[in-house]
Amino acid sequence: MFKTMLPPVRIVVALSVATLTILGRTEFAPAQNYATSDNQSGYVHWIELRDASGRTIAPDDDDAPPYSPQQTCGRCHDFNTISHGWHFDAVEQSSRRGRPGQPWIWSDLANGIHMPLSYRDWQGTFNPDKLEISRWQMAEKFGGFLPGGGPGSAASLEHRPEFKLPTWKDPKDDDEPETDGEAVTPEHFVDLSNVTGELPVDCMLCHHRPGSGYSPFAWTEQIEDRNFAYAPTVAMGIGTVDKNSLRLKDDFDRAEDADKLPKITYDAQRFRHDGMIFFDLVRKPSNDSCYYCHTNISTDTATGGRWLHDEDVHVRAGIACADCHRNGLDHETVRGFVGEQHPSASAESFSCQGCHLGSDGSGTVAGRLGAPKPLHKGLPPLHFEKLSCTACHSGKLPSDTLPRQFNSIAHRLGEHVRRNGDEAPGIVASALLPLDWHPPTTAEGDHSDDDSDVEASGHPSAKLTPHRMMWPSYWGLLTDSGIQPLNPEQAREIVRKGLRTKRDFTEDLAKVKLSSSQKKEALGDRYRTKEEEWTEEEKAKVESLTKKLREEQITEKMVKALKELEEGFPESIAVYITGGQGFALGEADDLRELSADELGDAAEPYAWPMAHSVRPASQSLGIGGCTDCHRTDAPLFATQVRPVGLLPDQETEAFAISNIQGLDVEKLSIWNSMFDGRSVFKIFGLIALGLTCVVAVSACAVNLSSFWRR
Amino acid sequence: MFMIAELPVVDFTQAMNAAGLATVALLGLGGLWVLATRRGEHKITGRNWLAKISYLVFTIVVLVLAVSSFGAIVTEGHMLGYALLAHMAGAGAFVFLLLAIAYFYLPRGTDIPSDNRWWVARWSAWGLVVAGIVTAGTMFLSMLPVLGTQDMLAAIAVHRFSGLLVVVCMVFHFFALCCVRLGLR
Numbered sequence: 001m002f003k004t005m006l007p008p009v010r011i012v013v014a015l016s017v018a019t020l021t022i023l024g025r026t027e028f029a030p031a032q033n034y035a036t037s038d039n040q041s042g043y044v045h046w047i048e049l050r051d052a053s054g055r056t057i058a059p060d061d062d063d064a065p066p067y068s069p070q071q072t073c074g075r076c077h078d079f080n081t082i083s084h085g086w087h088f089d090a091v092e093q094s095s096r097r098g099r100p101g102q103p104w105i106w107s108d109l110a111n112g113i114h115m116p117l118s119y120r121d122w123q124g125t126f127n128p129d130k131l132e133i134s135r136w137q138m139a140e141k142f143g144g145f146l147p148g149g150g151p152g153s154a155a156s157l158e159h160r161p162e163f164k165l166p167t168w169k170d171p172k173d174d175d176e177p178e179t180d181g182e183a184v185t186p187e188h189f190v191d192l193s194n195v196t197g198e199l200p201v202d203c204m205l206c207h208h209r210p211g212s213g214y215s216p217f218a219w220t221e222q223i224e225d226r227n228f229a230y231a232p233t234v235a236m237g238i239g240t241v242d243k244n245s246l247r248l249k250d251d252f253d254r255a256e257d258a259d260k261l262p263k264i265t266y267d268a269q270r271f272r273h274d275g276m277i278f279f280d281l282v283r284k285p286s287n288d289s290c291y292y293c294h295t296n297i298s299t300d301t302a303t304g305g306r307w308l309h310d311e312d313v314h315v316r317a318g319i320a321c322a323d324c325h326r327n328g329l330d331h332e333t334v335r336g337f338v339g340e341q342h343p344s345a346s347a348e349s350f351s352c353q354g355c356h357l358g359s360d361g362s363g364t365v366a367g368r369l370g371a372p373k374p375l376h377k378g379l380p381p382l383h384f385e386k387l388s389c390t391a392c393h394s395g396k397l398p399s400d401t402l403p404r405q406f407n408s409i410a411h412r413l414g415e416h417v418r419r420n421g422d423e424a425p426g427i428v429a430s431a432l433l434p435l436d437w438h439p440p441t442t443a444e445g446d447h448s449d450d451d452s453d454v455e456a457s458g459h460p461s462a463k464l465t466p467h468r469m470m471w472p473s474y475w476g477l478l479t480d481s482g483i484q485p486l487n488p489e490q491a492r493e494i495v496r497k498g499l500r501t502k503r504d505f506t507e508d509l510a511k512v513k514l515s516s517s518q519k520k521e522a523l524g525d526r527y528r529t530k531e532e533e534w535t536e537e538e539k540a541k542v543e544s545l546t547k548k549l550r551e552e553q554i555t556e557k558m559v560k561a562l563k564e565l566e567e568g569f570p571e572s573i574a575v576y577i578t579g580g581q582g583f584a585l586g587e588a589d590d591l592r593e594l595s596a597d598e599l600g601d602a603a604e605p606y607a608w609p610m611a612h613s614v615r616p617a618s619q620s621l622g623i624g625g626c627t628d629c630h631r632t633d634a635p636l637f638a639t640q641v642r643p644v645g646l647l648p649d650q651e652t653e654a655f656a657i658s659n660i661q662g663l664d665v666e667k668l669s670i671w672n673s674m675f676d677g678r679s680v681f682k683i684f685g686l687i688a689l690g691l692t693c694v695v696a697v698s699a700c701a702v703n704l705s706s707f708w709r710r
Numbered sequence: 711m712f713m714i715a716e717l718p719v720v721d722f723t724q725a726m727n728a729a730g731l732a733t734v735a736l737l738g739l740g741g742l743w744v745l746a747t748r749r750g751e752h753k754i755t756g757r758n759w760l761a762k763i764s765y766l767v768f769t770i771v772v773l774v775l776a777v778s779s780f781g782a783i784v785t786e787g788h789m790l791g792y793a794l795l796a797h798m799a800g801a802g803a804f805v806f807l808l809l810a811i812a813y814f815y816l817p818r819g820t821d822i823p824s825d826n827r828w829w830v831a832r833w834s835a836w837g838l839v840v841a842g843i844v845t846a847g848t849m850f851l852s853m854l855p856v857l858g859t860q861d862m863l864a865a866i867a868v869h870r871f872s873g874l875l876v877v878v879c880m881v882f883h884f885f886a887l888c889c890v891r892l893g894l895r
Contacts, residue, residue: 378855381863667791674798682853685805689846692809696839699816 034076045279046272047072049238052197052229056275059239059266066233066241066264069148073203078329083201085331088149090119091135091156096332096341097121099435100608102294104142105410105425105470106133106488111495112505112578112646113488114425114473116606119151123438124606126472129161132487136191139199143228144220145293145409147206152199152228157191165487166477168494168568188490195245195252196228204236204281206289212280213237216292217414227262238277239266290321295408296429296468296610298396299421302406302413312613319369324350336611338388352389352611379622388435388465390611392621395430395466398635401642402428402657405468424506425473426644429610430466432636434662437467439604464636464661467607471580471643475565476602477572478584478594483602485577486565494568498560509557510648512549514542521545547649554648558583558591577603579645579652605643630675637661637668722870726780733878737885740830748894757814764810769884771807774800776877779870801849808842815839815883828895831886837879844872 037043049057050071057064070079082088089095103116103125117133118125128138128151139152150156163186208214214236222231225244233239241262248260271277301309310316314324327333334340334347338354348354349364356374358366366373376383396403405427406413475491476483501508519527522541523534534542558576562585565574575584575594580603582594621636622628629636642654658665774796782793789797815835817826826832848869852862889895 375858377858378853379859379862380852381859381866384859664791667795670795674795681802682850685802685846686850688806688809689843689850692812692839692843692846695809695812696816696843699812699818702818 034078042283045281046276047279048275049277050075057266058275059268059271062263064239064264064266066230066239068229069201069203069232077203079201081329082203082331083149083153085327086333086335087147087206087331088153088201091151091153091159095120098335098340099337100124100606101335102407102409102468102608103606104128104138105407106141107410107425108488108492109424109504110501110508111475111492111499112473112501112576113475113491114470114646115485115488116470116472122606122608124604126485129159130164131485132161132163132165132186132189133489134189134191135159136193136196137189137489139228140192140196140223140226142409143199144223146199147203148199148201148232150199153201154198157193157198160185163189165490166484166569166572168490170568186487186490188487188493190489192226192248192250192252194254195248195250196226199223199228200232202232202235204232204279205292206285207281207283208236208289209280209282210286210288214280216289220412220414230262230264233264233266237267238270239264241265284320284322284326287315287321290325291408292414293408294321295406295413296612297406297413299404299406299419299423302419303421310613310615313616314614317370323369324355326350337609352393356389374617383622386463388463388609390466390609390614391432391464393617394611394614397615397619397621398430398432398639400635400638401640402431402469404644405429407468424504424644424646425470427468427470428641428644429468431469431607431639431641431657432464433467433607433657433660435463435465435609437607437660437662439601462662465609466611468610469605469607469641471578471603471605471645473578473646474576475561476575476577477565477569478575478582478598479572482600483575483577483582483598484572485602491565494564495561498562498564499557501557506646506648509554510550512546512553514546514549518545518549550648555590558647559585559589562591578647579603579650580605580643581645581650581652583647626675626678630672632669632672634672637663637672722867723783725871726783726874729874729878733881737881740885744889744894761810761814764807764814767803768807768811769880771800771803772877772880775804775873779873780877801846804842805846808839808846811835811842812839826890828886828890830882830895831890834879834883834886838876838883841872841875841879845869845876848872 049059049067051057051065052068052071054068054071057067070083073079084092086096097120100122101118101120103118103122106113106115106117106128108114115131116125117128117131117138119127119129121127128135135151135156139146139150139157143152146152163184165186167186202219204214205216205219216235218237219231219235222228222234222241225246226248227234227241227245230241234241241264243262245262248257252260254261297309298305315321324336325333328344330343332343334342334344334350336347336350336352338348338351340347340351342348346364349359349368351359353359354364355368355371356366358364404421406419406423407427408414410425410427411419411423474485474488475495476485499505499509514522516527519542522545523529523538526534526538529538562574562576562583566572566585573584575582577583577599582599582603583591584594584598586592617623628634632638637656637658639657640654641657641660643652645652656665658668778793778797778800779789782789782797786793815826816839817824817832817835826835848865851857852865852869857865886895
């Protein structure tokens with residue numbers, strides 16, 4: 001029939017059919033650009049390794065380049081889509097901000113700097129761009145615990161912030177820098193991407209099969225050695241690298257000095273005769289892959305009590321992290337809380353409520369993954385308006401104080417070292433705070449400018465939820481507009497000369513070794529006596545002297561560091577913030593504590609909600625009855641919070657958590673006191689109610705009998 | 711076991727408004743009717759002092775409970791804070807006073823003629839006690855680890871409606887007592 005039509009008609013018909021076909025595909029069946037196996041048994045990956053330019057790698061080539069996951073995996077998987085998911089998109093303007101989460105903590109152990117950072121502008125964190133930390137510096141510092149990309153992606157590395165921080169001027173240098181009218185890149189803004197290249201995305205960091213030989217810590221080590229491009233190869237164990245890139249100078253030229261680059265030696269035995277190599281991977285990341293970056297563990301558990309530690313009840317039941325925190329090809333990982341804004345409408349069904357109670361929003365019914373439906377017998381429903389699920393079911397049971405926790409990224413868990421539990425940064429948990437908790441005031445220019453799209457504002461904000469907390473420690477300047485934190489690298493360069501702390505700020509500041517003359521001053525003629533032979537009185541004398549010297553040493557070093565800062569910033573007052581307090585130079589060359597007005601909210605802690613580990617129902621808060629929480633000294637409200645400061649002997653002020661829970665403490669106290677003797681009331685009340693029934697029934701009987709008698 | 715969750719959904723605020731209007735209207739009409747048809751019965755001096763005090767305190771407690779609950783619902787939309795505190799405190803007294811009210815004021819076949827001689831007084835006393843038992847009973851049930859969340863929500867709904875009934879019955883009982891004691895009925 002088509003052939004019998006006139007040519008112009010044929011053309012119109014053909015174009016119409018083609019248009020409809022294209023529209024139909026677009027609307028009803030999105031085109032699949034990549035083939036898929038779709039077998040639940042998975043696909044066995046015998047594939048060719050490819051380098052960054054897409055060429056196949058020959059393992060016996062002496063100059064074989066490192067393999068590129070983008071080119072190797074990207075041939076069959078939509079790399080562009082994947083590399084903009086939740087774990088990669090923090091630096092992107094269009095990324096989800098989400099409710100506050102685990103920050104990247106910029107730690108400089110020796111110089112007392114621990115700053116919570118986030119590009120997502122979570123209130124209480126510092127934006128690295130505003131601190132003039134380069135994307136490359138972020139990639140180098142945190143790339144070891146990132147799956148690659150993100151701040152280290154090629155597009156991100158090109159980003160240059162506006163340089164607005166006050167410029168430090170070396171007082172010994174009289175020369176003015178030549179600017180030629182152009183913005184000068186400050187020295188603290190370091191970008192060595194010419195040496196390292198971009199931070200590659202390593203799919204295997206998450207998708208390796210446990211026991212396959214892939215080592216996440218090898219990945220971390222390679223990033224720290226600035227061997228960015230080599231990290232995927234070495235981490236997978238298919239090759240070794242002969243040197244690191246740390247020694248390459250800033251002016252390194254890849255074209256001219258290519259021979260100085262590290263060299264890869266592939267393990268030829270891992271390759272098949274046709275050059276294919278086996279990628280031992282899993283579609284759904286294993287828990288161990290998640291744990292590498294997301295381990296949060298009590299310090300007491302890590303320092304000897306591991307055998308007493310119970311896993312999350314879901315993990316014990318066989319549920320993997322990725323069963324709830326799942327994602328599609330876009331790698332927009334579900335974070336799993338009520339009110340989450342997610343490209344998929346069904347994300348909410350993976351929250352506690354979604355699985356256990358069902359979700360009206362996504363239309364899912366309760367019982368997903370076999371989740372039992374909780375009855376909460378005897379629990380007044382008002383509690384669901386006041387408490388999140390995790391308040392009663394997650395983390396450690398509230399206790400008198402907030403214990404400290406280690407975190408993979410902040411404390412470099414994975415590295416084989418001795419830990420005593422006091423390592424900075426001091427993160428404490430579980431602090432039961434309202435979900436949208438933030439300090440009462442907000443620093444100028446910080447993160448309060450556009451709260452309209454803050455995800456947290458979209459859901460019940462007053463629910464108490466367990467949080468992790470940390471108090472920032474940093475060097476800054478007190479100006480008319482408040483405290484301006486300094487770039488941590490810049491601060492390090494300036495204060496280290498005064499501090500002379502080499503390894504650990506707190507330990508090194510506190511370290512005092514008595515000289516012979518000092519011992520003699522304390523002990524007299526017995527100053528040569530061995531320590532074990534000292535009397536109690538002598539021990540006390542030595543201790544007293546040590547304490548005095550320590551205080552002098554701390555003051556001396558801190559004063560020196562602050563003076564160094566003030567010499568470089570002559571218009572400002574140099575300050576050091578730690579443990580919720582601020583310190584500046586006093587009039588008598590000593591340290592003075594900043595007043596609350598001077599401090600503003602510069603020392604306020606950053607808190608972010610946590611959800612794991614989930615305890616079984618039989619260990620939930622409230623299982624012991626109302627008085628688990630409703631009594632005067634119940635930890636839910638009375639837990640003592642003591643800011644973690646870094647100065648030795650720093651006396652931070654502890655306070656009851658109810659002071660920052662946004663609750664009316666007086667009302668709370670009256671309310672809790674009403675639960676005293678509640679059991680007795682229940683008994684007598686029930687007796688009274690029973691007697692009332694008896695009276696009513698008897699009156700009824702009397703009336704009925706007199707009615708019948710009539 | 712306690713599947714009382716499947717109750718008809720009625721907007722409580724609407725029901726409360728309707729009950730309030732109906733009570734005021736009935737009270738006004740009833741007052742006019744009583745005045746128009748006064749019977750000149752003999753006045754009653756009243757019951758013993760314990761009954762009188764119980765009734766006075768019970769009236770105050772019901773007033774506190776009504777204001778702290780319905781007042782809070784009208785003004786705030788829900789019960790929270792000091793309103794809830796006052797309600798909790800009043801509820802404790804309510805349970806024990808209800809026993810006294812049932813004992814002293816429920817009509818028995820033998821105590822006619824008395825201040826129960828008018829049918830409004832008799833039936834409002836019954837309404838007061840029965841609704842009071844349901845109100846206190848649902849509260850106690852909620853305090854025991856027997857009801858799940860859905861059942862507890864239903865119990866709270868029952869508590870609200872029966873509490874509303876207590877207030878309405880209390881108003882009519884008070885009205886009836888006044889009429890009887892003044893010799894109008």
